[in-house]
Amino acid sequence: MAKYLNDPMNKWPDGSIKMIPSIRIALMSIKLVMRTKAALFFTFFFPLIFLFVYAGIFAHGNPQAVVYMFGPVVTLNIMGSGFFGLGLQSVMQRERGSLRRYRLAPLGPGSMVFSSLLANYLLELPTIAMLVTCAMLFFHMPLKINPLALLVLVTVGTFAFAGFGLTIASIANTMQEAQVYNNVVWFALLFLSGVTVPLPVLPDWIQGFAAFLPATYLVSTFQAIMVNGQSLFDHKAEMMVLVISGTFGFLFAWKLFRWEKEEKISNRAKLVSIAFIVPFLAMGVWMNKYGNLRATWKETYSLMSQGPFSHGQHESAVNGILLNDFENSDESELVLKTWQVSTDANAAGRALGELEVISPGSDGTEHALRFQGHDESTAGFDRGYVAARYPFPLPAGVPNLRGVQFDVQGDTRLFQVTLTPQDSSLPAPTLTLIPNSAWQTVRLPAAWLATLPASPPGNKLVLEFRAGGPPGDFTLDIDEIRLY
Amino acid sequence: MANNSNSAVVHVEDLRKRYGDIEALRGITFEIKAGEVFGLLGPNGAGKTTTIEILEGLRRADGGKVTVCGMDPGREQTALKQRIGAQLQATVLPDKIRVREALALFASFYHEPASIDLLMERFGLTEKREAFFENLSGGQKQRLALALSMVNNPELVLLDEPTVGLDAQVRRDIYDLIERFREEHRTTLLTTHYIEEAERLCDRVAIIDHGLVIALGTPRELVLHSGKGTRIEVSLAKPVSPDRLKQLDSVLDCVETDGRYVLHAQPAAPAIASLVRLLEAEENILLDLHIAQPTLEDVFVEVTGRRMQDE
Numbered sequence: 001m002a003k004y005l006n007d008p009m010n011k012w013p014d015g016s017i018k019m020i021p022s023i024r025i026a027l028m029s030i031k032l033v034m035r036t037k038a039a040l041f042f043t044f045f046f047p048l049i050f051l052f053v054y055a056g057i058f059a060h061g062n063p064q065a066v067v068y069m070f071g072p073v074v075t076l077n078i079m080g081s082g083f084f085g086l087g088l089q090s091v092m093q094r095e096r097g098s099l100r101r102y103r104l105a106p107l108g109p110g111s112m113v114f115s116s117l118l119a120n121y122l123l124e125l126p127t128i129a130m131l132v133t134c135a136m137l138f139f140h141m142p143l144k145i146n147p148l149a150l151l152v153l154v155t156v157g158t159f160a161f162a163g164f165g166l167t168i169a170s171i172a173n174t175m176q177e178a179q180v181y182n183n184v185v186w187f188a189l190l191f192l193s194g195v196t197v198p199l200p201v202l203p204d205w206i207q208g209f210a211a212f213l214p215a216t217y218l219v220s221t222f223q224a225i226m227v228n229g230q231s232l233f234d235h236k237a238e239m240m241v242l243v244i245s246g247t248f249g250f251l252f253a254w255k256l257f258r259w260e261k262e263e264k265i266s267n268r269a270k271l272v273s274i275a276f277i278v279p280f281l282a283m284g285v286w287m288n289k290y291g292n293l294r295a296t297w298k299e300t301y302s303l304m305s306q307g308p309f310s311h312g313q314h315e316s317a318v319n320g321i322l323l324n325d326f327e328n329s330d331e332s333e334l335v336l337k338t339w340q341v342s343t344d345a346n347a348a349g350r351a352l353g354e355l356e357v358i359s360p361g362s363d364g365t366e367h368a369l370r371f372q373g374h375d376e377s378t379a380g381f382d383r384g385y386v387a388a389r390y391p392f393p394l395p396a397g398v399p400n401l402r403g404v405q406f407d408v409q410g411d412t413r414l415f416q417v418t419l420t421p422q423d424s425s426l427p428a429p430t431l432t433l434i435p436n437s438a439w440q441t442v443r444l445p446a447a448w449l450a451t452l453p454a455s456p457p458g459n460k461l462v463l464e465f466r467a468g469g470p471p472g473d474f475t476l477d478i479d480e481i482r483l484y
Numbered sequence: 485m486a487n488n489s490n491s492a493v494v495h496v497e498d499l500r501k502r503y504g505d506i507e508a509l510r511g512i513t514f515e516i517k518a519g520e521v522f523g524l525l526g527p528n529g530a531g532k533t534t535t536i537e538i539l540e541g542l543r544r545a546d547g548g549k550v551t552v553c554g555m556d557p558g559r560e561q562t563a564l565k566q567r568i569g570a571q572l573q574a575t576v577l578p579d580k581i582r583v584r585e586a587l588a589l590f591a592s593f594y595h596e597p598a599s600i601d602l603l604m605e606r607f608g609l610t611e612k613r614e615a616f617f618e619n620l621s622g623g624q625k626q627r628l629a630l631a632l633s634m635v636n637n638p639e640l641v642l643l644d645e646p647t648v649g650l651d652a653q654v655r656r657d658i659y660d661l662i663e664r665f666r667e668e669h670r671t672t673l674l675t676t677h678y679i680e681e682a683e684r685l686c687d688r689v690a691i692i693d694h695g696l697v698i699a700l701g702t703p704r705e706l707v708l709h710s711g712k713g714t715r716i717e718v719s720l721a722k723p724v725s726p727d728r729l730k731q732l733d734s735v736l737d738c739v740e741t742d743g744r745y746v747l748h749a750q751p752a753a754p755a756i757a758s759l760v761r762l763l764e765a766e767e768n769i770l771l772d773l774h775i776a777q778p779t780l781e782d783v784f785v786e787v788t789g790r791r792m793q794d795e
Contacts, residue, residue, distance in 0.1 A: 035580040097576040106565035
């Protein structure tokens with residue numbers, strides 16, 4: 001490529017740079033996508049809908065869950081572009097007869113297949129960038145992955161699923177046939193590989209089957225890196241399988257490429273192309289026998305439901321503005337006066353709560369605040385509740401605040417945390433969590449914090465921890481409340 | 485064009501091709517000389533497109549020998565495609581590609597591309613340079629297809645039914661463009677089932693039917709050697725026996741239809757002179773006279789016993 005860009009002999013008389021035909025065709029394909037409203041929508045905006053559904057509805061806007069959901073969203077997008085953007089498009093071009101004109105030019109099947117792959121990849125990159133940006137901007141998703149690792153993961157994933165799409169396009173003789181093949185594979189990958197339903201909640205035998213599916217490896221690698229903090233190198237076997245499959249797909253597409261719809265593929269060639277799934281079969285058998293996939297999936301899922309910043313991992317947890325760490329025992333009474341316990345009128349007498357300073361606190365500190373009680377009211381947050389409230393003023397002179405952060409541990413009951421501003425026109429961000437007996441750091445983003453005037457005259461905020469879940473006793477320990 | 489007029493740019497010998505049970509080509513032989521506009525004339529299904537696609541390297545022959553620009557199209561496709569230009573019966577491009585972009589894209593595939601601006605000017609596409617393919621009329625699409633066949637300034641142009649499906653006016657526009665190929669001495673092979681097209685555009689024509697060349701020569705040679713002769717149609721004041729008219733000089737046959745007499749004569753002049761003498765002798769009067777040269781259609785009918793458009 002560098003030769004083409006640097007060698008003056010590779011310029012046309014008008015000075016424009018000569019490019020290899022595949023790149024020319026790929027760039028033209030991208031231009032055509034930009035001019036077609038439907039293609040533009042499905043390439044760039046449709047994936048964002050998935051992000052907002054996954055992050056906004058499934059993850060309730062909780063950044064820790066958004067991190068977990070991000071892998072499935074990206075995988076879904078990569079799969080979609082491979083199957084529908086590349087696979088069906090290839091068949092459609094052949095059926096429409098637009099490949100015939102290229103056939104008259106001095107181009108081979110390799111140029112055509114490579115140009116499709118390249119265009120698909122180049123369209124994928126800005127889509128992923130938009131997904132990352134939106135996830136960080138709207139859902140405060142921490143990007144716990146090296147951008148280079150993300151690029152490698154996206155590249156390998158796109159290559160693998162492009163191989164899928166191209167293989168299907170190669171063996172399908174008609175558009176209808178391609179749609180049938182696509183749907184069979186698409187739905188299997190969609191529901192059985194963790195793209196839509198987290199694998200740990202599925203039956204054991206389905207988890208065993210999931211080990212045979214390529215989407216599983218892409219999703220689980222994303223989650224292992226972004227939630228567990230593992231490195232890409234820890235998943236080299238998965239990456240290798242995806243690369244091998246992509247290569248198989250590319251080679252089949254090259255070998256079986258057809259310029260015209262009248263050219264039909266033989267059943268023998270279809271059988272040969274089944275070799276495409278050999279790497280996944282081998283990987284599935286090996287992983288089921290020797291791998292520790294299920295434990296990894298469970299661990300990742302468990303971390304997601306606990307929080308994205310397990311204690312000691314998140315450096316910024318020690319930064320920000322400390323609001324309350326309950327360490328000064330002289331202030332214990334003052335602390336208890338500042339905090340308020342309230343119950344809903346409907347739940348009077350049936351919901352009780354109390355606060356006490358306990359020892360030890362989180363991360364080796366001396367103290368923390370315990371909010372415990374009993375709630376016999378109807379389950380849920382809206383009908384009968386007991387809550388601990390912490391009103392505090394916004395400190396002066398601290399720019400660019402983005403939310404509130406705290407450490408919690410509990411008894412695996414459901415709690416809802418809300419940050420309510422004095423200005424009722426502003427939204428009150430809410431987070432639902434089920435803390436277990438290990439301390440964890442949780443962030444509650446509030447983008448409007450950066451725009452609030454500092455006190456005095458001041459803006460008062462209220463951080464509320466509300467007990468939910470089934471009737472019974474509850475305990476929630478709170479420590480290290482900070483603005484970040 | 486640096487063609488040597490004596491050399492054959494296309495050499496086809498005993499070309500054979502079979503699709504399953506159907507024998508599409510049954511041993512076709514012809515040559516195209518440098519600078520010549522050569523036509524393959526025949527009804528649908530005669531084997532024209534198969535022949536042209538073998539020459540383009542798109543299909544492999546089952547038998548026979550083919551060289552195009554000195555190369556074997558089956559083995560040296562990529563090198564050959566650098567030197568030939570081709571136009572399909574129906575060219576389909578992406579809907580949203582602009583005329584200028586399509587020409588620039590396809591020109592970029594060749595070592596020695598032609599000037600895009602000159603091509604657009606020559607094929608009357610300058611005003612449509614920014615138009616999307618989907619917004620072009622049928623004639624404009626065909627002009628673009630012809631321009632695409634010229635993006636590499638080819639030694640040989642292969643045109644497959646360049647005017648099929650177009651109305652008469654657009655067809656004539658396309659004829660003007662193709663006639664420029666001959667003025668440039670650019671070797672051209674075109675397939676057609678339009679008699680008018682072959683007669684007007686081609687230096688030589690091979691009439692092809694059921695996978696065989698049934699006649700080959702210049703349109704004039706084919707007509708002159710046709711046994712049919714010139715068609716002379718007359719109306720007379722008093723009836724005459726057709727047998728009597730058959731005995732006139734150089735008349736080959738005569739039939740009467742609705743009081744009109746249709747004679748075929750070879751050559752025509754002696755027949756007309758002897759007809760005038762007969763009418764004077766019998767004090768008959770010539771009411772109407774219509775003379776028509778035989779066409780390639782007549783040649784086809786004569787050779788095959790069928791009309792070309794009946795296929």
